[in-house]
Amino acid sequence: MKPGSELLPMLPILLPLGTAILLLLLRKKPAIRNLVAAAGALATIAADLLVCARTLGGEVLTHRLGGWPPPFGILVVADGLNGLMLAVSAVVSGCALWFAFAYVRREFDRRVFLPLFMFQLTGINGAFLTGDIFNLFVFFEVMLMSTYCLISFLGEDRQIEATFKTISMSLVSSTLMLTGIAILYAMFGTLNMAHLAQRMAQAPPPPGIYLPAMLLAAVFCLKGAMIPLHFWLPDAHSSAPTPISAMLSGLVVKVGMYGLVRMLTLLFVPLRADLEAFLGVAAPITIVLGALGALAQSDYKRMLAYSTISQIGYILLALSFGTAMALSAALLYVVNHAVIKAGLFLTSGLFLARTGSVELSDQGRLLEASPGSAAAFLLSAMALAGLPPTNGFFSKFAVIQAGLATRHYVGTALALGAAVITLMYIMRAWQLVCWAPGRASPAPWRPSLAQIGPVGLLAGLCVLLGLGAGPLKALTDQVGFWLLDPSHYLGAVPLAS
DSSP, X not given: OOTTBOOGGGHHHHHHHHHHHHHHHTTTOHHHHHHHHHHHHHHHHHHHHXXXXXXXXXXXXXXXXXXXXXXXXXXXXXXXXXXXXXXXXXXXXXXXXXHHHHHOOSHHHHHHHHHHHHHXXXXXXXXXXXXXXXXXXXXXXXXXXXXXXXXXXXOOHHHHHXXXXXXXXXXXXXXXXXXXXXXXXXHHSOOBHHHHHHHHHHSOOOGGGHHHHHHHHHHHHHHTTOTTSOTTHHHHHHHSOHHHHHHIIIIIHHHHHHHHHHIIIIITGGGHHHHHHHHHHHHHHHHHHHHHHHHTOOBHHHHHHHHHHHHHHXXXXXXXXXXXXXXXXXXXXXXXXXHHHHHHHHHHHHHHHHHSOOBGGGOOOHHHHOHHHHHHHHHHHHHXXXXXXXXXXXXXXXXXXXXXXXXXXHHHHHHHHHHHHHHHHHHHHHIIIIISOOSSOOSOOOXXXXXXXXXXXXXXXXXXXXXXXXXXXXXXXXXXXXXXXXXXXXXXXXXXX
């Protein structure tokens, strides 16, 4: 294969983008539009999984748009990390869209929702695949602009408020990111990630490199909702339509985590120790305060939103340890948390369909009314609490093991304590939803296939990924090994001489 001749890594971007454009053109033909949305989603999932299979086999796929060489042309790169993130994107987006066909019922709402959803997916996949830091910013904006509209498209007051907070976050992060990018270009004359990595490694970095590093770290931590940069997330995740809540927690905040991993292992390797020290302080605070915030909530979706903040802290904590074992644990946590939290947020759609509310006190007797729904909720709840044999247990175990191996005892102890708090609030939710008398009728209730199907699939994956934790951990170990050896990435990326 000639450098830059591989088209495959472009497909996860082009397929949802083309589908979104077709959906806009077919907005007055609902039957065809729904088929196009389903076909486009399935094609995107297939492309995501094919890229994942190729890259996890050791290949690094590249494509130069228009044949222009870097640093002038746009470069798309897929390595093991990209492949892993695309697999997560395939699962979460597929289940969210499946659920959306039951959730978004009105014709006008579907006309708006479906193309926006595919534009959001375009931005997410593009952010994972771009090999240029400026185009990372561009795909961030594509993802966020569609997210604003998706959060508020039903027009409720709380959704409008949440959208304004999310826009405020975006304006701040965009300003910081563009400033950091401009400084990097002034220092190194390129925005290609591989070029930046090479030029930064050739000589001691200038003292001013700390400024763009901290600006970009702030951007990724803001998008990942690290405390105290979390102000936008609780309202956005709890107010958004249920399928979009699943996308926000399962994928959008993971884009921030992806950016941090690239910073630590490719872009700012000479500053890795300083960045890890910063994360080592911020991560335990995020874990504990996020868990306490979740414990105080009576709204189920708001509880899950604060839980997302806490769980992101575990990923940040693992990244702060600085070893191959810890990096593998962070990647394992990214994959498993996306599956767990997408399933739990979609479960809130079941509660809403049954009772018209997501307040825990308005639920009750779900086990009696719909044993299948209760079973799916229980499996996802067990995974979030970190109970065996679910994937959540092995995620937390991997982080704790990495912390003990590196003698980060304080952060590890706080993570263990927060895990107990997580068990407390998720088991309280289970008791109120499934056992307590509550206000809901105990009459039998049958969710539709589009409602229970994606929830059951994600709950089943929580168990399958737990039972198959060994092979999954072996994959994240391999990806972690590749990431800590930048030559694996740099040697496969076509660069101008």
